[in-house]
Amino acid sequence: MTELAYLAAGVLFIVGLKGMTSPRTARRGNRIASVGMLVAVVVTVVDLLSLDTRLVWGLVIGGMVAGAVIGAFLAIRVQMTEMPQLVAAFNGFGGGASALVAAAAVVASDAVMPTETAVTISLSLTIGAITLTGSFVAFGKLQGLVPSRQMFLPGGSFTNGAIAAAAVIAAGVGMMYDSTNAYWVATALAALLGITAVLPIGGADMPVVISLLNSFSGIAASMAGLVIGNQALIIGGALVGAAGLVLTLEMAVAMNRSVPSILFAKFGGTAAADSIGTQPVNRATADDCAIALAYAQSVVIVPGYGLAVAQAQHAVKDLANALEARGIAVTYAIHPVAGRMPGHMNVLLAEADVSYDLLLDLDQANPKFKQTDVVLVVGANDVVNPAANNDPGSPIYGMPVLNVEEASTTIVVKRSLSAGFAGIDNPLFYQDSTLMYFGDAKKALEDALSALENL
Amino acid sequence: MTELAYLAAGVLFIVGLKGMTSPRTARRGNRIASVGMLVAVVVTVVDLLSLDTRLVWGLVIGGMVAGAVIGAFLAIRVQMTEMPQLVAAFNGFGGGASALVAAAAVVASDAVMPTETAVTISLSLTIGAITLTGSFVAFGKLQGLVPSRQMFLPGGSFTNGAIAAAAVIAAGVGMMYDSTNAYWVATALAALLGITAVLPIGGADMPVVISLLNSFSGIAASMAGLVIGNQALIIGGALVGAAGLVLTLEMAVAMNRSVPSILFAKFGGTAAADSIGTQPVNRATADDCAIALAYAQSVVIVPGYGLAVAQAQHAVKDLANALEARGIAVTYAIHPVAGRMPGHMNVLLAEADVSYDLLLDLDQANPKFKQTDVVLVVGANDVVNPAANNDPGSPIYGMPVLNVEEASTTIVVKRSLSAGFAGIDNPLFYQDSTLMYFGDAKKALEDALSALENL
Amino acid sequence: MMQVPCRPMHLGIRNEQSATENRVAAPPITVTAFIELGFDVTVESGAGGGAGFDDASFVDAGATVVENLADGPPLDLLVRISPPTSSDREILADGSVVVGLIDPTANADMLSRWGVDGITSLSMEMLPRSTLAQSMDALSSQATSAGYAAVLLGVTTLRRFMPMLVTAAGTIPPSNVLILGVGVAGLQAIATAKRLGAVVYAYDIRPETKEQVESLGGRFVEAPTMKMDEGGYARALDEETELAQKAALASAVEAADLIITTAQVPGRKAPRLISSEMVRAMKPGSVIIDMASSSGGNVEGSRPDETVEVAGVQIMGPTDLASRVATDSSRMFGRNVAELVKRMVTDGSMAVDYDDPVVGPTIVAPQRDGET
Amino acid sequence: MMQVPCRPMHLGIRNEQSATENRVAAPPITVTAFIELGFDVTVESGAGGGAGFDDASFVDAGATVVENLADGPPLDLLVRISPPTSSDREILADGSVVVGLIDPTANADMLSRWGVDGITSLSMEMLPRSTLAQSMDALSSQATSAGYAAVLLGVTTLRRFMPMLVTAAGTIPPSNVLILGVGVAGLQAIATAKRLGAVVYAYDIRPETKEQVESLGGRFVEAPTMKMDEGGYARALDEETELAQKAALASAVEAADLIITTAQVPGRKAPRLISSEMVRAMKPGSVIIDMASSSGGNVEGSRPDETVEVAGVQIMGPTDLASRVATDSSRMFGRNVAELVKRMVTDGSMAVDYDDPVVGPTIVAPQRDGET
Amino acid sequence: MSDQFIVGIIVFVLASFIGFEIIAKVPRTLHTPLMSGANAISGITIVGAILASAMGSGTFAAILGFLAVMLAMINVVGGFLVTDRMLEMFKKIPRKSESEEGR
Amino acid sequence: MSDQFIVGIIVFVLASFIGFEIIAKVPRTLHTPLMSGANAISGITIVGAILASAMGSGTFAAILGFLAVMLAMINVVGGFLVTDRMLEMFKKIPRKSESEEGR
Numbered sequence A, B: 001m002t003e004l005a006y007l008a009a010g011v012l013f014i015v016g017l018k019g020m021t022s023p024r025t026a027r028r029g030n031r032i033a034s035v036g037m038l039v040a041v042v043v044t045v046v047d048l049l050s051l052d053t054r055l056v057w058g059l060v061i062g063g064m065v066a067g068a069v070i071g072a073f074l075a076i077r078v079q080m081t082e083m084p085q086l087v088a089a090f091n092g093f094g095g096g097a098s099a100l101v102a103a104a105a106v107v108a109s110d111a112v113m114p115t116e117t118a119v120t121i122s123l124s125l126t127i128g129a130i131t132l133t134g135s136f137v138a139f140g141k142l143q144g145l146v147p148s149r150q151m152f153l154p155g156g157s158f159t160n161g162a163i164a165a166a167a168v169i170a171a172g173v174g175m176m177y178d179s180t181n182a183y184w185v186a187t188a189l190a191a192l193l194g195i196t197a198v199l200p201i202g203g204a205d206m207p208v209v210i211s212l213l214n215s216f217s218g219i220a221a222s223m224a225g226l227v228i229g230n231q232a233l234i235i236g237g238a239l240v241g242a243a244g245l246v247l248t249l250e251m252a253v254a255m256n257r258s259v260p261s262i263l264f265a266k267f268g269g270t271a272a273a274d275s276i277g278t279q280p281v282n283r284a285t286a287d288d289c290a291i292a293l294a295y296a297q298s299v300v301i302v303p304g305y306g307l308a309v310a311q312a313q314h315a316v317k318d319l320a321n322a323l324e325a326r327g328i329a330v331t332y333a334i335h336p337v338a339g340r341m342p343g344h345m346n347v348l349l350a351e352a353d354v355s356y357d358l359l360l361d362l363d364q365a366n367p368k369f370k371q372t373d374v375v376l377v378v379g380a381n382d383v384v385n386p387a388a389n390n391d392p393g394s395p396i397y398g399m400p401v402l403n404v405e406e407a408s409t410t411i412v413v414k415r416s417l418s419a420g421f422a423g424i425d426n427p428l429f430y431q432d433s434t435l436m437y438f439g440d441a442k443k444a445l446e447d448a449l450s451a452l453e454n455l
Numbered sequence C, D: 001m002m003q004v005p006c007r008p009m010h011l012g013i014r015n016e017q018s019a020t021e022n023r024v025a026a027p028p029i030t031v032t033a034f035i036e037l038g039f040d041v042t043v044e045s046g047a048g049g050g051a052g053f054d055d056a057s058f059v060d061a062g063a064t065v066v067e068n069l070a071d072g073p074p075l076d077l078l079v080r081i082s083p084p085t086s087s088d089r090e091i092l093a094d095g096s097v098v099v100g101l102i103d104p105t106a107n108a109d110m111l112s113r114w115g116v117d118g119i120t121s122l123s124m125e126m127l128p129r130s131t132l133a134q135s136m137d138a139l140s141s142q143a144t145s146a147g148y149a150a151v152l153l154g155v156t157t158l159r160r161f162m163p164m165l166v167t168a169a170g171t172i173p174p175s176n177v178l179i180l181g182v183g184v185a186g187l188q189a190i191a192t193a194k195r196l197g198a199v200v201y202a203y204d205i206r207p208e209t210k211e212q213v214e215s216l217g218g219r220f221v222e223a224p225t226m227k228m229d230e231g232g233y234a235r236a237l238d239e240e241t242e243l244a245q246k247a248a249l250a251s252a253v254e255a256a257d258l259i260i261t262t263a264q265v266p267g268r269k270a271p272r273l274i275s276s277e278m279v280r281a282m283k284p285g286s287v288i289i290d291m292a293s294s295s296g297g298n299v300e301g302s303r304p305d306e307t308v309e310v311a312g313v314q315i316m317g318p319t320d321l322a323s324r325v326a327t328d329s330s331r332m333f334g335r336n337v338a339e340l341v342k343r344m345v346t347d348g349s350m351a352v353d354y355d356d357p358v359v360g361p362t363i364v365a366p367q368r369d370g371e372t
Numbered sequence E, F: 001m002s003d004q005f006i007v008g009i010i011v012f013v014l015a016s017f018i019g020f021e022i023i024a025k026v027p028r029t030l031h032t033p034l035m036s037g038a039n040a041i042s043g044i045t046i047v048g049a050i051l052a053s054a055m056g057s058g059t060f061a062a063i064l065g066f067l068a069v070m071l072a073m074i075n076v077v078g079g080f081l082v083t084d085r086m087l088e089m090f091k092k093i094p095r096k097s098e099s100e101e102g103r
């Protein structure tokens, strides 16, 4: 029955994890997974209770209570912005625990271990150790305890390779001679590798690294499960190992990076996100755009010359239709000089058969932005440049502009950070509430529409 | 090692089955799965060879050769149009085999079986038997050996319920008293149920039934696997059981039916497909439409009044763009009286910015249809009515029409089979080469576009 | 069955140019089509001038150009885009055929007199509105031109932009265009106004036009509608419905910058849809184009071919709208008439079949033998 | 700094109506804006007639209507949409301001004479083409109207359909429209012709216009282009480039049914883009509208406000295009001029600042103190 | 319950999950081939059949074994072959966008 | 290899497949919460930790066990809680189309 309960826990993990991939079901998914965990823990404890073990209950319960309190405290106290590093820390703990389980198995084993057990123990120890130290370096970088820029070790990837090789040899020795100490050496080398491998990676890439380490901690748990022959660990760990890997790849793609380029970064291989413009911007994908729009109550679309260049009038209309079908109020704010001729935007929107009733001019639109959830700026630049309001040095100072920066979220669709007709930079792009969604307007809006429909 | 080889076979099944869900990888997927099967068979034989069994090799090899020859012969000889019934027959053989495996286990078991084994044996026997007879009734219906119309048994669902209950009771008796004969009775009842359950179902619904029986045969195999403790059977069977179930639901949805309404059909509960018009038509989905278009070299779009009503001009342009991006030549054939005013189609297509160069009038288009792979008729009816050419009794006889029926495939997008302006039926809809894709033109074309993009 | 004497058949095309007529009954391309059917074609000099076809182009097409058709041989077939005049009798051979937009009601007497001489008059106005006859339907083709031209006339008369323009010099609201009567001309008018960016409202008594209006991006004005009769034409309304209709239209009329009315009931006076009172409620500077002015007018006070100003609103009653796109109108008319003639010609001889479902209904005179 | 005497400031609006002028310098809504700035506004009777604004609407807006401004008080500010005439001097107070489209080159002498009396002339033609000054840019607003009106004039003159029509009476091919010069007017012309369904080709010497043409669905004619100068205006071309250009344009011209030319080089004769030879290659019945006719013409033989026929092609040189959409042109102009005046008025007194980046460049006379 | 049985159940559940997950939105044109392919896989019971032949003794068992092997083999061989034939139609059609992407 | 180990491998492979299959095209906004949630699940090693405490003897083993349990518990409790907090933002937002579909 214990095994079937573990299976049930595994099923709950699967269902929960699947739920977490869609915004509507994510929260429920997390809770389902947590129920799975509860089932697994309770069953284990009950199982042990029913056995006559040498278990020191005080230690177990003490450990559980201490861990629960610390975990809960950290989770509740943390600031929204510090969550990623907290996840990294938690992940480190998990990896460490798996390594400790394997270590306990090593200590407990009296006889010579069969090869397969030795292999899984080695894997569990080393992967757990890498996860532990790697995660804490990542934590340190994000928390600002370790410099978050790229740091280069003497020897670079070569050094890491050497450490890894040494760890493999040590583990091999351990297996061959059944030497406990050799295992500890391998573990220590792996822990060192976790540090030297993550240290060189820049802060911007940390989320991908944490995700990869998360996958590792799953594999470590799964290996520990193989060691002690526990299905719950095997299922849960494998699930996370695989899912984490897929997620890592997806995150890397979303950031326009490849995983190898992150892990084996050389000088000059800086993140793409940093190479445009001088200040950092919030890059958004079609999905981000779709989610922001889907959960808005009111959306104002601000078309500009880029809409005309991309001939994205039909795409913008289709997106607006989809939003309206969800009950979201969509209007269009037309700046008097948007485009390259008087009435340029009108021509396009009329072609797409946007009702005139939905068009707001500058005077109608500006008072509305404060109450607007999302402003979608499509290929406009100068006409939404806040410098016109507040930078007396700007060549367009004094020109009335659409104050889109007042909305809760502003999504800007354009191909790059390059300037518009007036040839000047736009501070809007660097605001916290602005998401830059780069791409040709037509393609970008079409992608956002299909993302919206898949929500 | 045998077990690991079985695992490998299972993995090959998974990969193969996944491949079969997309047109590009389907063939490869099938071959991968067949390699998995080869691995499983070879490993089993090798495993047996290495054991000292009481195996009568002659019988085994004889059975294998006979089965292979028969299977290959049938598969190679069969006409394209008869494939579905052949699949049904094969499926029946598979289900029968699983039942026989369980039967062999019953015969072989000397001691009293533990409950779980008894349960799985019962399941394997009965499900296998239902699959066997049900599949052959389905085969008979499709092959025309059994009347394919809906046939109603006295008592209907009640009779089936009674037979099922009797089978359960017999199996229960078998388990309780470890009575071999009771098992045989249960098996026989299940076989009867297979016949009485499938007989009442109409021929149009057979594909869904076969798919469901396919899922059954997977479950039967899996149960047989549990009985004999074989992982290959468990994995492969469970895979097919689950995948078959999902597929059954999808097929039912695609046919606008629900599975219960098929299985427990009452008088008057005829298939939706039969209720419109008098003659049968080929109903197509967005995916069918997308596949037909994606694999074409040349596509001609024929717009009609329905395009205008649905305001689908932008949708049609977007779809054409996507096709052009794939290198497919797209043109538009405009009938002189399409729509409700002279130039109606021109207004719409100009609004969607379709280049005038792509518009063909009647005289330009008609000689082209013979060489056209796919004609997409969007909301047109009278202007593509072949009766105007060949039915002197038709009120529109003598009017020049677009001879779209000459193309390899004609897809007609409209909401129903109802008539156009002239109020007359259109023989085009019932042609073999015509796919009817029902729905509002705008929605339908948008769906086809997203299906195309997901190919 | 009337049989026209064999080969050579003489076909004539008049120079119908006038202040309000730029079209020609057959442009050069149609002349070629006629010649292929076996006709000798004679064209009056200058016939195509207003439509952009010079005499040389007719000669190139194979026609003989003469100063006056009276100078040529008597005609077996006269093709006209405007109604025939009594002077046409002189150039027609006995037993010949006249075909075109011949206004059979106005010319009934003359044509029946000609009928006595065996001259057959075919009225293209009377073609059945069947799917089969569409390629000959000159009313449709000319209404297409007229609907288009009406919008352009209205837009150039109105001193306002059609589309909305948000500009640095202020926001210019779009013009409101109202189309009353959604037949062929009305639909074309909706499409043209919509293309120019106007907000287009439309109304017709036939309920099925709602879908058609919306299929062109227009909005349908909700006012009383009725079932149509078999011929596809609207019937005249009783007084009560007419009043209800006017009331429902009042606010749409008041809001409009440009109104185009096309409502007709075949064989009857056009329905009066807009009263002077309604006109006075409109903004000064607005424009109304009454395309039904010659059959009584949809608008109170409209007069054919005149512009009347009421309270700053200009009410125009042009009758030459199709002629304003003379080149294409002539091309379409030529094609229509050629298709009709083609139906009557077999192996170089022409026969008018009273029982033909398409030709039969167009015969104005003479009556079928025995009917008188 | 010129300071205009304090309250009450008198502002006058002329009745500028003529055969080619329907606009008014300030419609009622602008009058209200001026009154809010502290002006007393006097309007000549009938000033808004051609633009759809009657005297009553000016009175409602708060203006005094007089038969002739000479009957009222001497003016501190005269607002004009067409250039001032010598008779305007009589109604202007010494030290007053004239603002509008005053054609500074043609009227240089008169204006500098007036400058001696301290009358400041502000030319709205000379506003900088900066993003900041766009709301005052009357050249842009009037060019918008002109580009729109040019297409409508061309379309109604041409006796063909703009859009393609596949009909039962044959397929009507779309018209080809060619726009030469893609400034404000040219862009609006492209948009309008495209809306009507024409196939639109366009060309400008400035290379960045290619993207702009395509952003409106037009096709760019590939011919030599050049870099523009700082002001955003095109420079004059050397003869060689001009020849190369003409050659490249020849086939586009030949294929066109309607051509609209807008090419200008500020302060110089307009470039000659189309020769009579090129015109002769066009189809008879085609139409050319030369919007640069008054500055020398882009088309050989075009004459301001006349229609010249060359080989069946009508060459028109209208100068009143903006005036054809007088209602909206006046509204936009009024807004432009009000924005400019607003910039000069503080607390009910008006000052002309030579150093203002917007106002400064518009000052024609008098020269800044010490410059003469 | 025996350990072996429990493990069997675990494997069964996990494999079922995979089965559910991998079939997502299959185009209708592939419904029949996919059904056919899945059916061929369900012929895995051939392994059971072979093993069953090895289990029992006596003629009855022998006949059962022979029949089971033959039926399962028909399912396997016939199933894969017929599926392959159905899928042939997707074979030659090149994916335009891929081959001409370089343009 | 022991049977138990082989079964473990089978379960590992099947579970990995499920892991691969269920993560498909996650919107970027969910990347971090999903990572966090998956991390919490990897805290399943808590089960191992509890069992490990029961395995060994001596102080060293006891300390290892205690540490393992505590670390794993931090991961589990902290992980699920912090994920829940992150996902709170999706909570209150109703799905318009669902709630208003009846209109």
Ligand SMILES: NC(=O)c1ccc[n+]([C@@H]2O[C@H](COP(=O)([O-])OP(=O)(O)OC[C@H]3O[C@@H](n4cnc5c(N)ncnc54)[C@H](OP(=O)(O)O)[C@@H]3O)[C@@H](O)[C@H]2O)c1
Binding pocket: A303, A304, A305, A306, A307, A309, A310, A336, A337, A338, A339, A340, A341, A342, A343, A344, A378, A379, A380, A381, A382, A383, A384, A413, A414, A415, A416, A417, A418, A419, A420, A421, A422, A439, A440, A441, A442, D130, D131, D134
């Ligand atoms: N309306 C008039 O009458 C008129 C006349 C002349 C000048 N202007 C001037 O034009 C400007 C108009 O402002 P605006 O905000 O409309 O335009 P803008 O400031 O010129 O900005 C347009 C933006 O669109 C982006 N873009 C271009 N092609 C795109 C594509 N295919 N997809 C996505 N984005 C694209 C460009 O950024 P990326 O390159 O990064 O994509 C560019 O920054 C004002 O400065 C105004 O003064 C107006």
Ligand SMILES: NC(=O)c1ccc[n+]([C@@H]2O[C@H](COP(=O)([O-])OP(=O)(O)OC[C@H]3O[C@@H](n4cnc5c(N)ncnc54)[C@H](OP(=O)(O)O)[C@@H]3O)[C@@H](O)[C@H]2O)c1
Binding pocket: B303, B304, B305, B306, B307, B309, B310, B336, B337, B338, B339, B340, B341, B342, B343, B344, B378, B379, B380, B381, B382, B383, B384, B413, B414, B415, B416, B417, B418, B419, B420, B421, B422, B439, B440, B441, B442, C130, C131, C134
């Ligand atoms: N062009 C002219 O000048 C003119 C003028 C008057 C009459 N006509 C006549 O009109 C006819 C034109 O032929 P046609 O083929 O264009 O049109 P049609 O024969 O009238 O057929 C239009 C079809 O579109 C379908 N439809 C309507 N709304 C739709 C929607 N929202 N989505 C998808 N399909 C929709 C309808 O079928 P469902 O209801 O099943 O969807 C209908 O059968 C000819 O008979 C012609 O003689 C033409």
Ligand SMILES: NC(=O)c1ccc[n+]([C@@H]2O[C@H](COP(=O)([O-])OP(=O)(O)OC[C@H]3O[C@@H](n4cnc5c(N)ncnc54)[C@H](O)[C@@H]3O)[C@@H](O)[C@H]2O)c1
Binding pocket: B340, C129, C130, C131, C132, C134, C137, C139, C140, C143, C180, C181, C182, C183, C184, C185, C186, C203, C204, C205, C206, C232, C233, C234, C235, C237, C262, C263, C264, C265, C266, C271, C273
């Ligand atoms: N079958 C064919 O092929 C074919 C060809 C051409 C036209 N038609 C049909 O013939 C019909 C008439 O077309 P038409 O353009 O010659 O019409 P028309 O010129 O006779 O009348 C114009 C419109 O005025 C409307 N009208 C009449 N009284 C009205 C009133 N009191 N209020 C409002 N509207 C009123 C009519 O309904 C009609 O739509 C249309 O249905 C048209 O689609 C059919």
Ligand SMILES: NC(=O)c1ccc[n+]([C@@H]2O[C@H](COP(=O)([O-])OP(=O)(O)OC[C@H]3O[C@@H](n4cnc5c(N)ncnc54)[C@H](O)[C@@H]3O)[C@@H](O)[C@H]2O)c1
Binding pocket: A340, D129, D130, D131, D132, D134, D137, D139, D140, D143, D180, D181, D182, D183, D184, D185, D186, D203, D204, D205, D206, D232, D233, D234, D235, D237, D262, D263, D264, D265, D266, D271, D273
């Ligand atoms: N910054 C602003 O806010 C603003 C406002 C209005 C206009 N502008 C710009 O000012 C510029 C001029 O606009 P405009 O309409 O007053 O121009 P314009 O009337 O002076 O000239 C019309 C067009 O003719 C073109 N042209 C000149 N010589 C030519 C030749 N040989 N061949 C072909 N074309 C030739 C010019 O390039 C110009 O585009 C444009 O770039 C316009 O976008 C800017």
